[in-house]
Amino acid sequence: MEKKSIQNTLLMGFIEDIKLRYKTGNIVEKFIFINIGVFIASLLFKVIFGLYKTNGDFIFNWFALEHNFSTLITKPWSIISYGFLHAGFIHILFNMIALYYIGNLFIQYFTQKQLVQFYVLGTFFGGLLFMLSNSYFPLFEGTRPHLVGASAGISAIFIGLTTYMPNYQLQIRFIGFVKLWHLAAIWIGLDVIGLVGSNAGGHFSHLGGALFGFLYVNQAANTKLNIWDKLSGIFTSRKKPLHTVYKSSKKTAPKSKNTDLTQQQIDGILDKISKSGYDSLTKSEKEFLFKQGKK
Template structure:
């Protein structure tokens, strides 16, 4: 339960009771949809590999990966920019899929709960696109996976609890510490293992954190103070938030244009 400065004891003479505030969290609707989408694409790729190529490991078949939109730098430079998006929903093998589904299942409810449905989806998709673009810029290898988007959620979680760490007390500080440890372990693991797209992870992490910074919910106490728990009121900054999103999209487009020029 979150407590603000106004959530302490009421002034003497008003009431001996304490008024506390809480955040009304959103249900993880988009998280569930994204889980289903990633599973559906994996099954579709598997079926496609079996039917077209007689390969039961279709998600690891190069021709299947190319057909469904894995990140291939030369093809993106030739105009297949959609691969930067499609690659977020493609997984190379079952283990790859399961790791990312588990991470999404853990982080998704936190980010969607506190940021809301719209902001969560924007952080996930644009964070994932930053991961794809970073990989496009600095890695020549074919790559795919939701890892960039999930690192974006990790960045968003860290930004949120850094901003409100005092309000959440020990729990908030513990979440920040745990997120930094998990991010650090993943970076070290990625650097020590072959075949891991570290640039995609870093791009997603920083992109998701940057998106979250501009989309952070701003809370205020209700105008009418009541005894007992009350939901905090969220200030609406729709115009500012959409300008922030459009700024990211413009930067992504500019980055893709500049990177593609190196291949032509």
């Protein structure tokens, strides 16, 4: 009995630790916890149903995205829910590693709410392109593929970030400094090559998410990034810079010499961030940005 009591105590302590980490973590960590939780739940369902020799893919069948639009009518949630399912351990491992690094870089410059918007809408447009490609290309004739994975949402975040600051450099061990647009070109190139492979549908979805990230950031207005309100204007011809957490709002009053000087300082600091990252700023530059952001 004593051994069982200790085991229960350890289990409860582990569960409480997970709850605490989820509550205190940023949105990237929350998304990772959700994806891992769904993955574990799907495995448990397979085991339980398998013991009774029944269909163990309950979660997969109800929440994965199928290839045709007729099924989407009966399961409309699947065009979003598939972005939280994964086909295996390696699949979720690589996706969560990518989400961790790309997502945390994204929220250094934009808000956590914006990351949610990119993830969800990137997943949506990725699923949409997946179904369109299955309906159009002869490659998919005679097949009934399903789509799962967070890659479309991650692609939207990564390509959106790259579109905004393509010359931002990351230091990679054994390679050195590499610009974001170089990594994005490899990312997109691998998906294009994979369009005729065994996971062609998955690569179409990645490109759908990437296309959304590029188009939105390229056309976004210089106001707060509220995608839900501005989605209808995504294909307009107006081109303005994307709002970040570092920029101060525009003022309609005539600019004085001091205002011009302040704007030049802000522009210089933002340019430095885009080239070398936020950590390259001096203490005085960081304090200056912080004060400007409060105005």
